[in-house]
Amino acid sequence: MKPIYYLQGQQESRQSLNHENGTVKEAHYASLDIREIDWNRICWEARKQKSSPSGTSAYWDKRAPAFARNSSKSDYSVKFLRLLAVKPHWTLLDVGCAAGTLAIPLAERVKQITAMDISGSMLALLRDRCRKMNITTIQTVQGAWEDDWNALGIGEHDVVLASRSLITEDFEGALTKLNKAARKRVYVSTIVGDGPHDRRLYRALGRELNPGPDFIYLYNLLYRMGIRANVNFITYQERNSYESHEDAFTILSSKMEVTAPEEAVILQAFLKEHLVRNEGKWLMSYPRNICWAVMWWDKE
Numbered sequence: 001m002k003p004i005y006y007l008q009g010q011q012e013s014r015q016s017l018n019h020e021n022g023t024v025k026e027a028h029y030a031s032l033d034i035r036e037i038d039w040n041r042i043c044w045e046a047r048k049q050k051s052s053p054s055g056t057s058a059y060w061d062k063r064a065p066a067f068a069r070n071s072s073k074s075d076y077s078v079k080f081l082r083l084l085a086v087k088p089h090w091t092l093l094d095v096g097c098a099a100g101t102l103a104i105p106l107a108e109r110v111k112q113i114t115a116m117d118i119s120g121s122m123l124a125l126l127r128d129r130c131r132k133m134n135i136t137t138i139q140t141v142q143g144a145w146e147d148d149w150n151a152l153g154i155g156e157h158d159v160v161l162a163s164r165s166l167i168t169e170d171f172e173g174a175l176t177k178l179n180k181a182a183r184k185r186v187y188v189s190t191i192v193g194d195g196p197h198d199r200r201l202y203r204a205l206g207r208e209l210n211p212g213p214d215f216i217y218l219y220n221l222l223y224r225m226g227i228r229a230n231v232n233f234i235t236y237q238e239r240n241s242y243e244s245h246e247d248a249f250t251i252l253s254s255k256m257e258v259t260a261p262e263e264a265v266i267l268q269a270f271l272k273e274h275l276v277r278n279e280g281k282w283l284m285s286y287p288r289n290i291c292w293a294v295m296w297w298d299k300e
Contacts, residue, residue: 039221040172043213047169050212051202057144060098060119066251067098067122075236076292077101080163080189083232083294086110093157093181095145096165099125100138107135114157116141145174149181157181162188164292171213171221179227185298190215192233192291200286204270205256205263215293222295229295237287241278245271248282 060067080102090110094103097115099122106113107130115138117123123140130138143152145168160182168174178186195211202209215231222229242248248271252258258267274285 034220035224037220037224039217039224040170043171043217043221044169046210046213046217047167047171049210051197051207051210057118057120060117061121062254064099064119064121064125066254074101074238076164076234076290077105079234079236080292080294081105083234083296084159084187087158090158090184093154093160095160095162095178096167097126097140098122098165100129102161102163103138104129104133104135107133107137111137113138114141114154115139116143116152116154118142118144145177146170149177154181156183158184160186162186164189164191166190166218171218172225175218175222175225175227179299182299184300185296187294187296188218188229189234189292189294190218192293194290195292196238196288196290198284198288200274201252201256201267201270205258205266215295219293219295222297227297229297232294232296234292234294236290238290239283239287241281241283242275244282245275248275 084106086106086109088110091112091114092106092110093114093116094106095116097103097117098119100115103113103115103126115123115126117126117140120142123142126138127140130136141152141154143149143154145166160178162174162178166174166188175188178188190213191211192215193211194209197209197211199209219229219231242251249267252271253264253267256267258264275282276285277283
């Protein structure tokens with residue numbers, strides 16, 4: 001028989017029955033206050049175990065062209081933009097903007113955008129896209145979570161976004177910066193479960209997949225900080241497309257940091273098995289179910 005649990009005041013009482021002699025044993029445990037847990041440290045511990053490095057400017061500089069191409073095809077940005085309920089008078093700060101996944105479609109819908117990213121290559125692609133599209137409402141700033149945002153000239157904005165970009169050693173410090181920079185509202189999106197990571201590919205390479213801190217860690221951290229965030233979930237199926245087998249190998253070997261010859265052989269075999277031709281492109285033979293959590297709160 002399983003122990004019986006019930007709440008008694010601020011303590012939890014655990015009662016279990018010994019069937020051999022009919023005696024009842026009872027023990028009391030102090031209830032756990034979620035606000036006393038160091039969620040910042042828990043987020044960091046989960047971050048340290050993350051399989052993909054993805055925190056350095058060099059990593060994102062290398063991935064910039066392929067990331068920009070694939071991000072523009074994702075259902076994520078369309079669904080995220082629907083949640084924003086954009087106002088034309090907004091000034092907006094997009095932290096971790098990449099090559100303009102959100103900034104480009106938002107440019108004609110808000111007053112002004114400050115697009116900030118750690119990667120100079122991402123920002124160069126964004127500026128090039130702005131020139132080609134005659135967009136003049138986006139200002140770029142190269143900077144990291146750990147930088148002095150005042151020194152970078154990051155002032156207050158009506159709305160602040162951190163879309164899939166909260167990669168840091170100090171999550172509480174990063175969330176505090178976002179909150180301080182916003183006059184009206186803050187949006188933060190992060191992974192649920194495996195997020196965008198391909199568990200089949202990790203398994204084929206003999207690697208363990210640790211996606212990093214799940215959204216619930218960050219939600220609990222926000223709660224501990226006194227912020228009662230709203231949560232929406234963005235879900236969709238994704239099958240990444242590639243120009244050729246060589247293109248897929250180049251992109252995935254860069255993303256997964258495949259350097260060992262034996263891993264390169266495994267990746268080639270994996271692609272040979274799973275890439276299929278479809279309407280002039282090469283797609284993975286299986287879809288992946290992806291989920292992101294969008295946490296947002298008003299300042300007033």
